[in-house]
Amino acid sequence: MTILLAFSPHQDDTGAVELACQLARSNNDTVHAVTVVPQAWPTAVAGDTDRDFKLWAKEEGEWSASKARDVLAEHPDVVSEASWCAGRSVPQALLDRAAELDAGLIVVGSGDEGPHGKVFLTSKTDRLLHSSGVPVAIAPQGYWCGPTGRVTRATLGFRGDDATWSLLDRAAEICRRVDASLRLVTYAVRGRTMRPSTVSGAEEMVHQQWIRQATAELQEAVEHLHSLGFTDDQVSSEVAVGTSWGRAMDRLEWHRGDVLVVGSSSTSSLLQRVFLGSSAAKIVRNSPVPVLVVP
Template sequence: MSYLVGYGPRNDDRSAIELALQLARSRPEPVIAVSVVPRGWGTPAAAGTDREYEQWSALEGRQSAELARADFAAHPDIASDVPTEAVWVAGRSVPATLMEQAAERDAWIIVVGSAEEAEPGRVRLTSKTDRLVHSSTLPIAIAPRSYRTTSGVERVTVGFRDDDAGWSLLERVAELSRTEGARLRVVTFLVAPARTPVTSDVPHAETQVIDLWRTQAEAAQEEARAHLASLGLDDVDVALASGPDWPAAIASVGWEEGDILVVGSSSTHRLAQVFLGSSAAKIVRNSPVPVVVVPGAGT
């Protein structure tokens, strides 16, 4: 098994490699940085132009691989435990090529960085990463912009909801927690819906609804705790993350060095592999720590 890093040509942010090495500190496996560069079309009518394009593309690939090797070299502390490799390949679709490389190299996860427009410390998908997330059968780990760490994975927090997808995700994250040797925390996010101008007695009804949500969430979490204990995981934290909006709710549970957050798909249907529902997408955008998006189990 290995960690496959999607490393972009002319990348000015080594966050994806940082995250892959963090995962590898806890579960030592080879880390392979793959830079995907454009492939020429190979049409006879444009043979000369196409050759020049391929030469330029190859130069981009070699330079990107050199940058990745330099990023690996910034972490000599784990060089003896974790083999690293930086390569480049030509392809017409970055997401499809990364998935092909992941299959060829026996990767169990694909690690990527955030968009250049993301604020430091925040996660934001690029258009390519968004397509990768929605089509991959493997988990996708996304590093916040400018992410740096020297720790391993100390705690795995799973965003849990009481439905079929949530329970399926819980079991998969329990296994991830074991393999990474990390503590497990189960968090349910409760965010009040936007209030609309209505009669004065509705806010009281809204409060009652939120209280009911909280009661149901607490009961589901206790059930999840008991289920995890039956799987041999006794030291599990549970928490309700509530707030007037998503940033406040996510910040309310507290985050530490070595934390990662795991969210799942909104559907377990095979055709929806990893479809980020509105809640999961908001969690990803507001997470202050790396996020692992796990595809649905399929039906």
């Protein structure tokens, strides 16, 4: 499989490169880095300004591809290539290039404005997520996996609906192929309440009942994984409880080699598109590890 890496030569953060190579190394895939440079507007007769712009864009693209090759050379065990293309929309240009390369995955980095060690969605990444028909992996700001880093565990956000069960089988297949363990997590987020104590007590009873139900659904999923050949040390489950999405994520232990797998919204009308629902978006923005968003 080809992994398309969205490469930006003007960013100091090489987290996307690290993640792309980590994913490729885990599954014997190839990495193709692509830089998108601005495209000139078509004119009836090209003037000097237009020719100068096209020349600048070509030089910028070739320099970017050369820089991408230099960065990828730090991962000599990963087969890689680099190229550039022109486009007025970076997300659309990446999608077009992914289709040309028959890429099965697009890898992007987090914006420079985001906190170090967290996933931060830029406006371009957000548009890409709303349009991509293939999974998109997002590296946290400053991500580093090391020269031999591989994926060792996938954490799947489990909702218990039909879409998540389908995603579970896909994640299980990938984990078996890359020899990684699988952790299932259901998030139980409950904000603070300012209501009377009697109502708060009723809310707590409902919350605890929901946790018990989620735990039972997780156990059913674990038994399903056992039927697929997963052993006890290859699968685990947990309900992450917190008063906010950030606190729920902090309750979980994270290790180097972890990736978080999130399914796109089951209520989206954009079929076969990576469309983040409100819950998935909050999970992604609070993740301390790379996130793989799957249609």
